[in-house]
Amino acid sequence: MTILFVSDLHLHASRPAVTDCFLRFLADSASQAEALYILGDLFESWIGDDAPGPTGVQVSAALRRLTDRGVQCHFMRGNRDFLISGRFAAESGINLLADEAVIDLYGERALLMHGDTLCTDDHAYQRYRRIVHWPITQALYLALPVGTRKRIEARLRSKSMEAYSNKPAMLMDVNQQAVAAIMEHHGVSLLIHGHTHRPAIHQLATAQGEAATRIVLGDWYEQGSVLRWTRSGPALKPIPLH
Numbered sequence: 001m002t003i004l005f006v007s008d009l010h011l012h013a014s015r016p017a018v019t020d021c022f023l024r025f026l027a028d029s030a031s032q033a034e035a036l037y038i039l040g041d042l043f044e045s046w047i048g049d050d051a052p053g054p055t056g057v058q059v060s061a062a063l064r065r066l067t068d069r070g071v072q073c074h075f076m077r078g079n080r081d082f083l084i085s086g087r088f089a090a091e092s093g094i095n096l097l098a099d100e101a102v103i104d105l106y107g108e109r110a111l112l113m114h115g116d117t118l119c120t121d122d123h124a125y126q127r128y129r130r131i132v133h134w135p136i137t138q139a140l141y142l143a144l145p146v147g148t149r150k151r152i153e154a155r156l157r158s159k160s161m162e163a164y165s166n167k168p169a170m171l172m173d174v175n176q177q178a179v180a181a182i183m184e185h186h187g188v189s190l191l192i193h194g195h196t197h198r199p200a201i202h203q204l205a206t207a208q209g210e211a212a213t214r215i216v217l218g219d220w221y222e223q224g225s226v227l228r229w230t231r232s233g234p235a236l237k238p239i240p241l242h
């Protein structure tokens with residue numbers, strides 16, 4: 001049996017090869033698996049479940065085909081698609097996870113996160129995140145007409161790209177104390193997350209000096225990326241786009 005993990009696909013109409021690659025992945029690898037975990041940033045942007053756009057509609061239908069076959073599909077929101085909610089989940093058949101979820105992975109407890117909350121050195125981002133996660137902010141935003149929401153989203157996205165290009169690389173990575181603290185809080189020695197686009201399997205030590213593992217999933221830009229977990233353990237592999 002196989003459990004698959006992906007994140008940071010950033011699906012968008014401007015990159016149809018990536019969407020096609022993901023649809024193929026859902027139809028073949030994922031349909032043979034026991035479960036698929038999508039750990040955030042499936043979409044480059046999400047302005048509400050009532051306005052999924054053509055890519056959102058296509059992906060929702062493909063996820064539905066997968067979940068109808070009996071493959072469990074779990075989804076955690078990322079910093080790009082944090083507005084994905086109950087309607088999208090009901091239509092696609094996915095199970096929405098909280099921002100921190102502990103699962104049983106062949107007898108080992110694994111903590112799943114998107115990863116943005118681990119980048120605690122980026123104070124400007126954490127401040128922005130708090131504001132956009134207030135229920136009142138989301139309710140006000142979702143009450144706006146679709147065109148207005150699109151304009152606001154486009155402006156925030158160009159601002160974030162501008163900020164990104166000016167930020168030192170270290171700010172964009174996880175903070176090691178934050179990693180240690182969250183793993184200790186959940187009592188786990190295995191953490192799987194995405195967000196940083198720095199795929200790797202890191203061996204580290206817990207505060208108690210025990211061996212621990214942090215697995216970072218890769219993004220889907222030049223290629224796809226999947227973490228495949230079988231009884232024999234994890235394998236982090238690229239997927240060619242063509």
Ligand code: MN
Nearest residue numbers: 041078079195
């Ligand atoms: Mn992200």
